[in-house]
Amino acid sequence: MKRKLPGITRTLAARGKSPAAFERRRARPAAMWVPLLALAALPAGISAQNEAGAATITADDLRLRIGALAHDSMRGRATPSPELDKAARHIARRFEEFGLQPADGDSYLQEYPLTASRAGSPGRQLLEIDGPGGGTVDVSDYLAVPGGRGEAAGPLAIVTPGGADPPTGAVAVMRVTPEDTRRGLESVRGILDGGAVAVLLAVDAPDDYFAGIRRFYERERLAVGMPEELGAPVALVRTRALPETLRAALASGAGTNAYEATVRTHSVFREERAFNTIGWIEGSDPDLRGEFVVFTAHMDHVGVGRPVDGDSIYNGADDDASGTAAIIELAQAFASLETPPRRSLVFLTVSGEERGLLGSGWYAENPLFPLGATVANLNIDMIGRNWRDTVVAIGANESTLGTTLRQTLREHPELGLAMIDDPWPEENFYFRSDHYNFARKGVPVLFFFTGTHEDYHGPNDEPDRILYDKTARITRLIFHLGQRVADAEQRPEWDPAAYRRVVGGSGR
Template sequence: MAMKPIRMSLAVIAAVLAVNGAPGSLAAQAEAAAAGAETITAADLRFRIGALAHDSMRGRATPSPELDKAARHIARRFEEFGLQPADGDSYLQAYPLTASRAGAPGRQLVEIDGPGGGALAESDYIAVAGGRGQAAGPLAIVSLTAADPPTGAIALMRVTPEDTRRALESIRGVLESGAVAVLLAIDASDDYFDAIRRFYEGERLSVGVPEELGAPIAFVRASALPETLQAALSAGGSTNAYEATVRTHSEFREERAFNTIGWIEGSDPDLRDEFVVLTAHMDHVGVGRPINGDSIYNGADDDASGTAAIVELAEAFASLETSPRRSIVFMTVSGEERGLLGSAWYAQNPLFPIGATVANLNIDMIGRNWRDTVVAIGRDESTLGTALEETLREHPELGLEMIDDPWPEENFYIRSDHYNFARKGVPILFFFTGTHEDYHGPNDEADRILYEKTARITRLIFHLGRRIADAEGRPEWDPAAYRRVVEGGRG
């Protein structure tokens, strides 16, 4: 039987180098890295997650006083560790929100004029909060990739459940092209259609000052459309046999929320103006429908686990006597659960240049499921995947196995904050251990977190972040992935 290869941790390597008279700087760097990683402990994570996911935090909804409390709590930790505030003299990046809610069903209407047409039942359409008004005109079938309807037409777009976010992002362009209303025809199960209704008829948040879409917008059940129109829509054709009337109503309110951001300046004069950004979202879904008498949706895994990891990483990097060559940014964002709002605001209003941001390592839900396996979404898209593999080989003491996304049908790639960085051309890795039976429920509590595993994952991200920050070159995209994600958009 062949002997197993001997594998040593950085701490052991440092000791060997020191004994054998290796350059002191190399030994010191290895020792410093090991010591920094050791500041990340299961006990610290238990304390931090317990505080963020406590019932008194009422699920940290965006916006809410409790979420503001979390943001300020994290800011105090950043200050305590000696991080620099990212926004002048403040660790808080405030951003404006518009809250919109669809009006009463009696104020909505979707009516199709043409063969087999008529008014749709209220159960067959969903008025999208944010749009309002009444419009009438010819129906024009347009696609997501070529949304150029005739002026004065009502655009009819066929979307799949996976396309909903991409479709909503394209609505403004459709309206600017001349459409007077938009109908999104979706093939979806009753359960999924009901889920869309709960999301889009309830209060919605959008980034920015109050701004009306200026036109009625609605999802419609594709099977409720006239058969001739369904056929044309499925074939991607056109029709001049139908007109429509669409009426919706929304009410608006101004709000605001915070991102919390601190940073450590790099030690290399030639590289300190480049940035490695570490992110997690500190919000959750707030208070909801009671289940077994519990209405507080604590969000311990989603994503107090990632938020606590960011705080631990900030402490670990701050403990280093010499900071990494590139600067490190630590960011906990809000509004993820309402549509990646905080990271969207940051991507449009960065406090550090996006073009100088060499990588985003995003952490969302790392506290449950497997004890030794982590999903790293995006690792096939850039050389960050290679850096991750090298880091794992160098740290067998972590006992972690990294796998590709086993749930591609869930579209997790577009469902967390790294997505807003990737779309801007920043290479990303998204660390994730999957959803579970307590996902978005009141049982996502702190006592269900696997703290020792969460600590090991956080140490891995520390070592990886340090490797990226100290590397001679920047991470590089795979050209095909860049075309797909950045140039073509990933729906």
Template sequence: MKKTRIRRGIGRQARHAAVASGLCLALPLPHAAGAQQPAIDDGASTITQSDFLRRVGVMAHDSMQGRDTPSPGLDQTAAWIATEFRRIGLAGGGDDGGFLQRYPLRAVSLDTERSSLVAGPARLRFGADLLPLFGEIVEGEAAGDLVLVSGSGSVGGGTRRAVRGKHVALVLAADAQGVDRSTFQIVAGLRNAGALSVMVTNATGDARWAANRDRSLSPSVSKGWEGAGDAAPFVPLLQVRTASLERLITDSGLDLASLAARADGRLRVHEADGVRVTLIQRTRADTVSAPNVVGILEGSDPMLRDEYVVFSAHMDHVGMGTPDEQGDSIFNGADDDASGTSAVMEVAEAMAALRTPPRRSMVFLVVSGEEKGLWGSDWYATHPSVPLDATVANLNADMVGRNWTDTIVAIGKEHSDLGATLERVNDRHPELGMTAIDDIWPEERFYFRSDHYNFARRGVPVLFFFNGTHEDYHARNDEPERIDAEKAARIARLLYYLGMEIGNADERPAWNPESYARIVSEDR
């Protein structure tokens, strides 16, 4: 997601405007606001900032290694959430009556034993001399002459003609700290110009190479329940160890150190006379899996318990990266989205503690693969634990632990009468000090970018609770100590009250016809 500037304090302004216009006067009492209300309030009181922060701390601990999809840390997180769901008294909604719902993934790895780059007597090996760049792993082979490119700037017409049909080694400046945005643009330009491959020199030294090795050779993972599609074109992007490239150009007349020393000038192409390269990449594909966690609380009304409200959040994050100057390689994902997951777990525990549960049944769904492309929620929506046509609403929480103290953005309010229901609940609970406002970033299209969308496009009314991105988004500093647990617990109580309202209502939520036609009918 693109980073967005946050406007502070707008919740307080929104509440003042609501009072001034009389919006919170003369509202009808809903089903849940009568005799049950004291017990419902008791449930809300079980949601505390200490519990919230404890759960975030478990999921965002270094031992979970950033919860990539798939990874041992993700499996460990899912197992812990399943244990918590069992402890608080939920029923399993996953595979074979358990809490875990696993979905298939296709993992493509580079076969390093059968892959190499050969130029005359010199043979470069993957792992020792070469690494995939940007995690791209493609099978194929290509033979052609080698050229070196140094400098900076755009890939113009002369450069494009000089690299077409050639293997290209891009020589970074001697003081370069890896592949930055400008280098990436050059790499993309060289590939688009028709290069057979693009290799970037390793200017950061052997220590960084060793740190990158395992991550760069990790499998490329994709959804395993759809066709593989057309094979990607074979234009490998690689990182080459500087000393290894020197072996390739020994007899070419080029001096790599000299090129690196003046690599900040305009882009230049240097012929490596007589150096012909054959690059071979072989892959192997395996089927692996990743978990969702599903817990169900049965409703109390025999007439309505076969209808369901789904609370959702994603437990995955982006895993690990290259260590920074302090040696930190873990992207902990405390806000994204241990915070939303903790909110869902707090709501589940509060509802499970009630003597009389809501009339409708509640599904607490914690998915993975969100960061990869909404994989886990896509699998659930096509393999639901309960019928989708009996799922009356999805309330999704993603990144609710940072930014404003008095405001939560509720995306999707305008698309169904869930928006009006939320406003009633919000007005009835001023003690929360929390105002739910409309989407203030429509240009970012967040409605289509989190797990609720896989419900919406299949006809389930949704609300997406989101406090926006920040400077630690997808960064190593998204740590538990930066979470505003007091604020986040109030958001969880708002979600709880909203879920109770929907769960106890006589009628199920309804789409606005225009939104249904645009979001649901067009997708179908």
């Protein structure tokens, strides 16, 4: 059931003018206020108020914010971890200090459930085949699939994807190639529902491929909520470990009644939880304040890992303390405005991005602001490295947001920035950051990104490697763009072909 929106007529608390915030502003270098002296010379049509708001976004502020989030004491902000919780609460305190409203009742934190799972101990697993040439399969040649557990026995029945259901009570065995393994796994639930008591996926795999699967399954994985327990044992087995007659039957697709199997697998589950942090500013237009522009970045990283030159803390300064710090700066900048933009603004830092876009996926399924009334998602992930004058805007050709961004750049040459399309389509970055969970729900998106680098997902992604002036200029660009989108008469529109490709259906 969707939560009721908090009353959007609540007065914003002091709009960032708390004593602590005021003292910090007084302590800033005088140079940051220089742009205010030039307001009289601004081109017509550019709001002095918005220029003043943009001027609060500074390289010095970003240096402090990224330094706090990516400090060694934060231990890489893994999902889940106490340090990630600390980051979420730190951001919540900034939102409260600026005068943003909490999005979930009286809390800035949106909690969501996680389950960690992995294949259990090999000593608790068994695969035994009775019949010509059969016996107990060596544990090095089979592997429990996480989610399946228990013990079952029955006659072996050969099945194929999309084929007839196995006889009730049978142990189903399906031959798969390395390329077909995923499709085979996706068919397991249907095979069990069709009457099988266990499933074996016989994979023709070289040593390195099977070893890679083993490392993946034995490593703890995260899922939102409680993953489906298959209620029956499921395992991968190397085809070479099966009896010769059974291998021949699998190769030909011919059935055999000569074998029975006993399968026992074990999976380990642990319940966890994580947070997203959300604050919002009510729009100033009574007719448009029920529509929302959502700014996102992920506050998690990959935690502590393999030491490199004695350093095991993967700080994640660029990925994505840079984007998270930008969200904090944007929240402060918009909160400083005497008159907010016409539409409401939502500032969302999510967790679990590095584990599969988990936090944004939870929000997309449990939105605190209706997605149908969310006119745009502006996502920020890694904006602190590489070129000094260039930013990639992934999704710019999918909607009129791209046109609005180009107009914004033309009107703000002082930013010294150029926008380019995604130069790495083969990397599929479109599907690898949190905007995707908004796009697949039909929300127009832009993903601001400056590319990976030699320190990507390594312990050298440290605060001292960030280009702070560039990061500040990109954040100011997103401020001006967000203001323009929030004040526009019309909401952004999808390109129909892009909508069909990303969302499906006939488009808008």
